[in-house]
Amino acid sequence: MFPGLPPARRRLRAARHQLRRRRRLIAAALTAAAALAALRTLAPPPAETVEVLVAARDLPSGSLLEEDDLVVRDWPVDLAPPDALPDAGVGAAGRVLAAPIGRGEVLTGVRLVGPGLALAHPGETVVPVRLPDAGMAALLHAGDEVDLLATDPGTGEAVLVARDVTVLATPTGVPEGPAGGSGGALVVVGASADEAVTIAGAALTQFLTVSWNR
Structure with missing residues (x-):
């Protein structure tokens, strides 16, 4: 590897070369770890969610809701409608839809025939x-x-x-x-x-x- 040098010198030179290579590898690994830690520190925390009921399929107005018409989904708290029905469903099964709802839409109280519908039409x-x-x-x-x-x-x-x-x-x-x-x-x-x-x-x-x- 180092022709012309005594064996002892060649071994020493080779050891130094290997050491420099390892130092570079260790430095690169530490730099990558530091960058990853910084990204994790800067990344926003996971959004807070709330469980809501959404339509499992397109449902027309007047539909009598059944349990398999609705599914539970985690929804960002900031995006969930204020009158979204929770996982408990407040007895959503057996209620009548006052307006059509598309697949994946959040079910709210104003979509059901009942008190919530009256609140949606004040006066x-x-x-x-x-x-x-x-x-x-x-x-x-x-x-x-x-x-x-x-x-x-x-x-x-x-x-x-x-x-x-x-x-x-x-x-x-x-x-x-x-x-x-x-x-x-x-x-x-x-x-x-x-x-x-x-x-x-x-x-x-x-x-x-x-x-x-x-």
Whole structure:
């Protein structure tokens, strides 16, 4: 390796060469370890998460939720909606969706028919309305604004009972055709307190139907 040098000198020179190589390797390893430690120090801590319920598939308005419609996901606390339903679900299974929800979307209280839906529409009273023809209910979508008409089953006379009420939830999977009595289909609307009283009274003795004015 070092021709022309005495054996002792060659061994010494070789030892020094190996030592310098090892020192460089050790220095490189220490530098890499220091850089990795610095990156770990500078990296932000893991984001705090909370368990929420999200839709396992696209679900239409009016769906009756089942357990396999929802899955639990860890969600960043800063991004979770304030009314997101927790892992416990607050009895989400068996509840009715007031609005459609897409796969992976967080389920919130305002998406369900119930008190949370009323809070999402301040100033309005949430009223269930039974339409005698389920096919009529199938034409409606959440967000529609419609007029409610009451028709006397004896005379056939129709009167306007509420104007520009907002459709909040519609049913799915109901058979079409007139049923009357306890049949038909339920929709949920938002109306003023006075309109809610009028609608409830008319529903006892008359058939309620809807019309669009625009």
